[in-house]
Amino acid sequence: MTPTPTIFAPLFIAATALFIWSCWKRLSLTALGRPDNRLDNIGQRIGDTLSYAFAQKRVLAKPSGLIHVAIFWCFLVLMVANTEFILHGLFPGLTFTKLPDGIFMPLMQMIDVVSLITLLAVIAAAIRRAVSPPYPEARTFEAFFILFLIATLMLANFGVNAAKISRMQGSTLTLAESIMPISSWFAPYIPSGAGKLVHDLSWWTHALVLLLFMNLLPLSKHFHIITAIPNVFLRRRDNPPLPEREEFNAGNSFGINQVDGYTWKELLDSFSCTECGRCQMACPADQTRKPLNPRGVIGQLKHNLMANGPLLKEGKAATTPLIGEGDASISEEAIWSCTTCGACLQACPVFIEQMPKLIPLRRHLVEMESRFPEELLNLFENMEGRSNPWGIAPTERGKWATQLGERPYEPGRTEYLFYVGCAGSFDARAKQISVATALLLDKAGVSWGMLGKDEKCCGDSLRRLGNEYVFDKLAKENVALFKERGIKKVIVQCPHCLTTLKNDYKQYGIELEVIHHSQLLLHLVQDGRLKLPKQADLGKLVYHDSCYLGRHNGIYDEPREALALATGTEPLEMPRNREDGFCCGAGGGRMWMEEFTGDRINLVRAAEALEQQPDTICTACPYCLTMLDDGIKDLRADKVQVKDIAEIMAEAVLR
Amino acid sequence: MLIVACIKQVPDTTQVKIDPVTNTLVREGIPFIMNPYDTHAMEAALQLKDQFGCRVAVLSMGPPNAEATLRKALSAGVDRAILLSDRVFGGADTLATSKVLATAIAKLNDEVEPVGLVICGKQTIDGDTAQVGPGIAVRLGYQQLTLVDKVEELDLTNKKLVVSRKLEGRHERVQAPLPAMLTVVRELNRPRYPTVPMRLAAATAEVEVWDNNVLQLDPQTIGLKGSPTWVSKIFSPERDKGEIVGDGYADPEGTVDLLLGKLMEKDLLPL
Ligand SMILES: Cc1cc2nc3c(=O)[nH]c(=O)nc-3n(C[C@H](O)[C@H](O)[C@@H](O)COP(=O)(O)OP(=O)(O)OC[C@H]3O[C@@H](n4cnc5c(N)ncnc54)[C@H](O)[C@@H]3O)c2cc1C
Numbered sequence: 001m002t003p004t005p006t007i008f009a010p011l012f013i014a015a016t017a018l019f020i021w022s023c024w025k026r027l028s029l030t031a032l033g034r035p036d037n038r039l040d041n042i043g044q045r046i047g048d049t050l051s052y053a054f055a056q057k058r059v060l061a062k063p064s065g066l067i068h069v070a071i072f073w074c075f076l077v078l079m080v081a082n083t084e085f086i087l088h089g090l091f092p093g094l095t096f097t098k099l100p101d102g103i104f105m106p107l108m109q110m111i112d113v114v115s116l117i118t119l120l121a122v123i124a125a126a127i128r129r130a131v132s133p134p135y136p137e138a139r140t141f142e143a144f145f146i147l148f149l150i151a152t153l154m155l156a157n158f159g160v161n162a163a164k165i166s167r168m169q170g171s172t173l174t175l176a177e178s179i180m181p182i183s184s185w186f187a188p189y190i191p192s193g194a195g196k197l198v199h200d201l202s203w204w205t206h207a208l209v210l211l212l213f214m215n216l217l218p219l220s221k222h223f224h225i226i227t228a229i230p231n232v233f234l235r236r237r238d239n240p241p242l243p244e245r246e247e248f249n250a251g252n253s254f255g256i257n258q259v260d261g262y263t264w265k266e267l268l269d270s271f272s273c274t275e276c277g278r279c280q281m282a283c284p285a286d287q288t289r290k291p292l293n294p295r296g297v298i299g300q301l302k303h304n305l306m307a308n309g310p311l312l313k314e315g316k317a318a319t320t321p322l323i324g325e326g327d328a329s330i331s332e333e334a335i336w337s338c339t340t341c342g343a344c345l346q347a348c349p350v351f352i353e354q355m356p357k358l359i360p361l362r363r364h365l366v367e368m369e370s371r372f373p374e375e376l377l378n379l380f381e382n383m384e385g386r387s388n389p390w391g392i393a394p395t396e397r398g399k400w401a402t403q404l405g406e407r408p409y410e411p412g413r414t415e416y417l418f419y420v421g422c423a424g425s426f427d428a429r430a431k432q433i434s435v436a437t438a439l440l441l442d443k444a445g446v447s448w449g450m451l452g453k454d455e456k457c458c459g460d461s462l463r464r465l466g467n468e469y470v471f472d473k474l475a476k477e478n479v480a481l482f483k484e485r486g487i488k489k490v491i492v493q494c495p496h497c498l499t500t501l502k503n504d505y506k507q508y509g510i511e512l513e514v515i516h517h518s519q520l521l522l523h524l525v526q527d528g529r530l531k532l533p534k535q536a537d538l539g540k541l542v543y544h545d546s547c548y549l550g551r552h553n554g555i556y557d558e559p560r561e562a563l564a565l566a567t568g569t570e571p572l573e574m575p576r577n578r579e580d581g582f583c584c585g586a587g588g589g590r591m592w593m594e595e596f597t598g599d600r601i602n603l604v605r606a607a608e609a610l611e612q613q614p615d616t617i618c619t620a621c622p623y624c625l626t627m628l629d630d631g632i633k634d635l636r637a638d639k640v641q642v643k644d645i646a647e648i649m650a651e652a653v654l655r
Numbered sequence: 656m657l658i659v660a661c662i663k664q665v666p667d668t669t670q671v672k673i674d675p676v677t678n679t680l681v682r683e684g685i686p687f688i689m690n691p692y693d694t695h696a697m698e699a700a701l702q703l704k705d706q707f708g709c710r711v712a713v714l715s716m717g718p719p720n721a722e723a724t725l726r727k728a729l730s731a732g733v734d735r736a737i738l739l740s741d742r743v744f745g746g747a748d749t750l751a752t753s754k755v756l757a758t759a760i761a762k763l764n765d766e767v768e769p770v771g772l773v774i775c776g777k778q779t780i781d782g783d784t785a786q787v788g789p790g791i792a793v794r795l796g797y798q799q800l801t802l803v804d805k806v807e808e809l810d811l812t813n814k815k816l817v818v819s820r821k822l823e824g825r826h827e828r829v830q831a832p833l834p835a836m837l838t839v840v841r842e843l844n845r846p847r848y849p850t851v852p853m854r855l856a857a858a859t860a861e862v863e864v865w866d867n868n869v870l871q872l873d874p875q876t877i878g879l880k881g882s883p884t885w886v887s888k889i890f891s892p893e894r895d896k897g898e899i900v901g902d903g904y905a906d907p908e909g910t911v912d913l914l915l916g917k918l919m920e921k922d923l924l925p926l
């Protein structure tokens with residue numbers, strides 16, 4: 001059957017209409033979301049789109065990403081070829097042959113070669129998915145079928161061209177062979193006389209598969225071909241991503257328990273997921289067999305939106321609960337499993353915001369339903385009643401420093417507030433970090449003071465756990481006190497305090513200059529204010545990246561440099577380090593919760609550290625220290641010590 | 656049926672400091688909380704409300720600032736919060752306290768709705784006498800069931816209940832007719848955490864204040880004047896200053912030896 005517009009045109013129009021309808025059916029649901037301005041900083045957004053969507057910077061973070069990059073760039077070229085294919089099908093007179101030779105010839109060559117590359121890349125992708133899938137459940141029929149369709153398109157394209165070539169002679173043949181080198185390989189295999197048949201068959205295969213492929217996009221993870229680039233352009237630009245503040249007025253509701261509580265962009269995320277599984281592979285909860293899988297969460301959100309969206313659009317009630325069991329709901333255990341480590345955010349090639357979608361669900365559970373793991377009741381009450389997680393009397397807060405004498409922060413006279421934090425004030429082991437830090441500050445002649453019994457918890461755990469109401473109270477009290485005392489510069493030794501004071505409190509109208517002790521200590525050494533008379537001899541030392549120091553605040557180098565100076569050698573690295581660092585398990589309020597399901601995160605991380613056969617594991621966060629210390633004890637590696645960076649610096653400076 | 660929970664506002668510390676001159680509690684800088692046992696008493700009342708639809712009122716005798724604690728009760732979901740506050744109620748011992756509370760309960764019973772249960776904490780963390788609950792029961796002629804760690808049955812039609820009492824080394828199952836007064840221990844339940852909408856509603860809800868114009872009690876029988884107990888002297892026993900032994904981080908083994916040596920020297924180790 002010769003290609004003819006009489007048949008192709010109606011098919012094309014029907015397929016396109018169906019495609020547009022499917023896209024609209026999905027994308028229009030994002031309008032249910034709350035407003036959110038994602039059009040600020042256009043220049044930077046364009047830059048991000050170029051480097052992350054077009055240059056695929058994050059995709060390339062994994063070797064297998066190379067296959068994707070090949071397919072992506074080939075697709076851009078093949079879009080041109082397919083446009084011609086369709087135009088030609090609709091208006092037989094329109095072909096590339098109408099183009100001037102200078103464009104026509106290289107274009108044809110390029111399309112021919114690119115089709116081969118695509119074919120090879122698709123085969124490689126299929127083999128990779130079969131042999132070593134990114135995650136076990138990735139071997140879906142859908143994934144292989146789409147690859148099969150792409151391969152078919154390439155082969156059909158070669159078929160069309162080869163059939164044409166097989167019927168050519170003389171100089172036209174020579175020319176065709178030179179501009180379609182790959183297709184020419186196939187031409188000799190076409191029996192003489194079958195040229196037209198092969199051509200027509202290949203053409204219709206190409207046409208039908210193309211229309212089918214187009215219509216499968218919105219129905220599958222391949223919708224990302226359409227949504228991923230806008231999704232990158234519309235990404236959140238704040239890092240770390242701050243939760244929204246809540247207004248505590250009677251009549252308001254708090255948190256999210258229905259899909260339209262999310263913003264339109266968060267809903268768009270659910271249609272942009274490529275199901276690549278990178279978030280999942282980086283997620284400490286998933287990797288230790290907890291029921292939280294960030295990829296799954298995004299999928300559940302999509303299914304929930306598809307189930308409830310049409311009802312909500314008509315003003316009817318949602319029927320599928322957002323929080324619950326099933327593949328269109330997010331389970332409570334998943335919600336509570338998140339350590340807010342941010343690894344998912346860091347891994348996602350299309351900038352889907354997984355973790356920030358979980359916090360509002362926690363808020364709903366805590367604030368509206370008072371439903372949360374039992375262990376948190378004490379924490380919440382201690383925080384509210386005594387403004388520390390342990391419920392120790394606030395008057396005990398400054399006691400760790402008794403031997404240092406009175407060290408109050410005096411407005412106008414003291415330069416830095418040393419915000420000790422709850423762990424540093426109350427936890428027996430972490431108090432030693434406070435002492436080491438204080439002694440080093442004194443040695444360097446830094447002017448510092450504390451708030452003593454007036455210091456309150458920063459509220460990090462509360463906020464990550466969704467208890468925004470109590471966080472809000474604490475934050476307001478703290479900010480008021482900081483303002484009253486004229487505090488501008490703050491030293492912290494806990495990355496959770498760091499991020500809360502520096503980032504979260506901005507929402508409360510205070511811009512503090514917050515410096516982590518690992519940074520300040522390095523600067524003091526570099527400025528010559530701290531001398532290192534000897535090198536700390538702690539044997540082989542491995543450094544664990546705290547998520548809140550690293551991913552959330554971008555502090556990777558300073559602690560490493562400080563350690564190198566203090567010990568004379570670069571610290572050892574674990575396989576998962578820096579941006580790819582693996583959480584210790586304490587973030588997101590998990591510090592205060594039991595870990596009943598799967599492997600314990602701290603054991604997994606401690607084992608990873610022990611693989612480097614260190615004598616010392618260095619942390620820069622009191623929670624990390626507790627987790628890893630417990631970890632190595634449980635692994636019976638008591639010979640290995642876990643020390644905070646300040647203690648290591650103190651060995652070099654003070655001993 | 657009305658359930659009344661009695662709650663007392665107490666200073667939030669286990670280390671109550673006593674002013675040596677005035678013989679009274681040092682209240683400066685110490686935050687107040689609901690007596691921990693009373694949170695369980697209130698929770699028990701609320702659970703029965705959830706289950707049987709009874710109404711719950713909380714009563715507290717105390718100074719005007721005890722209103723904060725009553726608001727907390729409102730945020731947990733009680734229907735009425737009543738503060739019994741009057742200068743003449745001040746300085747009461749357990750006898751006078753139970754008189755005021757019992758009178759208020761009787762008033763609710765007569766004028767509002769029959770009271771089926773009064774629930775108190777086992778004891779307070781400041782006065783620690785564990786006498787007020789029983790005092791109320793005796794004054795009102797109610798059955799008294801102390802140290803309850805489980806309400807096993809509440810039969811509203813036959814007006815009776817079955818509870819488990821936690822005694823030293825054993826439990827006792829007791830059946831009693833209503834009305835009854837229970838004092839409860841911590842094992843009874845897990846107090847609820849108020850939702851934010853409830854907290855916001857409680858912030859503007861009414862805490863009723865009843866003074867002696869409402870209760871009409873003879874001032875000679877209440878407060879300081881009605882209290883036969885006179886506290887002659889209260890003091891915190893002095894504790895010897897401790898001593899830090901060795902350096903457990905630098906030399907764990909040596910430190911343990913040192914510590915054992917010291918303990919044996921003082922004959923504190925049963926050998
Ligand atoms: C250090 C100290 C020592 C004292 N010693 C004595 C003493 O030896 N003899 C004496 O008679 N008095 C004494 N008092 C006074 C007495 O404690 C209180 O005045 C009395 O009102 C309540 O007794 P209680 O706190 O021991 O309550 P408890 O009898 O321990 O309380 C039991 C339950 O009764 C209810 N309840 C108690 N008080 C109230 C209230 N004000 N409002 C509502 N419900 C309430 C609560 O449910 C509570 O859980 C002392 C007080 C202090 C601070």
Ligand code: SF4
Pocket residue numbers: 279282283284285286292293294337338339340341342343344345354355
């Ligand atoms: S923040 Fe960390 S724990 Fe939470 S979903 Fe992402 S990767 Fe998993």
Ligand code: SF4
Pocket residue numbers: 272273274275276277278279280294295298347348349350351352354
């Ligand atoms: S959310 Fe992002 S990282 Fe996770 S599977 Fe989807 S695209 Fe991949």
Ligand code: SF4
Pocket residue numbers: 339341495496545546547548549582583584585586587588621623624
């Ligand atoms: S405790 Fe340390 S590793 Fe763990 S979440 Fe916090 S910063 Fe990350």
